Amino acid sequence: MEEKGMLPEQTQSQQVLVVEDTAIFLTIIKDILKGVCEVVPARNAREALDLLEAGTPVDLILMDVVLPDMNGYDLVKAIKSNEATKDISVIFITSLSGEQDEEYGLSIGAIDYITKPFSKSIVRARVKNHLELKRYRDVLKNMSMIDGLTELNNRRRFEEYVGREWNRCLRNQKPLAILLIDIDYFKKYNDYYGHLEGDEALKTVAKVIEDSLKRSGDFVARWGGEEFACVLAETDKEGAIVVAERLRQAVCDLQIDASAIEDAQYVTVSIGIAAKVPEKKDNWEALLKEADHKLYEAKDDGRNKVIY
Structure with a gap:
């Protein structure tokens, strides 16, 4: 990675x-x-x-x-x-x-x-x-590009990296995928269990996401709050789905207790996927926006899901 x-x-x-x-x-x-x-x-x-x-x-x-x-x-x-x-x-x-x-x-x-x-x-x-x-x-x-809590790349580093990978995939006409990952019911988790427990949950989820990315060029950053973003270069939608499902299951397997929260037993994540071969008329921000829309669909559809 x-x-x-x-x-x-x-x-x-x-x-x-x-x-x-x-x-x-x-x-x-x-x-x-x-x-x-x-x-x-x-x-x-x-x-x-x-x-x-x-x-x-x-x-x-x-x-x-x-x-x-x-x-x-x-x-x-x-x-x-x-x-x-x-x-x-x-x-x-x-x-x-x-x-x-x-x-x-x-x-x-x-x-x-x-x-x-x-x-x-x-x-x-x-x-x-x-x-x-x-x-x-x-x-x-x-x-300056590392998130202090999770020790992942931060948003500034994400923007630099995804811009470079977008241009490289554009030159080589290879697909690029973005995953947006959100911890489900995290505000409720923080409210009930407290911010110290919330921080520990964030760090644990961040570590398992990082460990679940297998290839040297796979990239993860803390996007903000309880959201994470992954860049998968030279990866089409089918490949991104495989990675996203592996990440989602890895978080489930942590079995971080969230039973005090309505509709939740363990901490889970929802993931939105967008992937395409870059074109000159497009930009990576549009791809990120599409991933964000898919993430909201996953949230609306019951959470703990991958939507593409």
């Missing part, structure tokens, strides 16, 4: 995209950064943009200003204008050593500017420093 609340990997596993059309220079950079990071090469601007648009994980970009198909300044502008890539730090490493060149490169979004000829040890040190800063930023970002 999609990891949450984890610290980023150590520096050795971080990836640096090096945009350089000269094979000899690329070999030199690889040698300099050996043991620091993994180098992802791109021979020109178009190849770099294709790698980024395909979702290649990149922690830092190292590029020349002079490229065969587009100058590096324009490439940086393209990267910074894309919501998915705008936060990736860029270092220019170039023979253009004029003060105006450097000032302009930094003004459009580069985080550093290294001129040739350069010291190998200085390049290595600067890249290491920027990668370490990226790691600390990732730690802080991860902390």
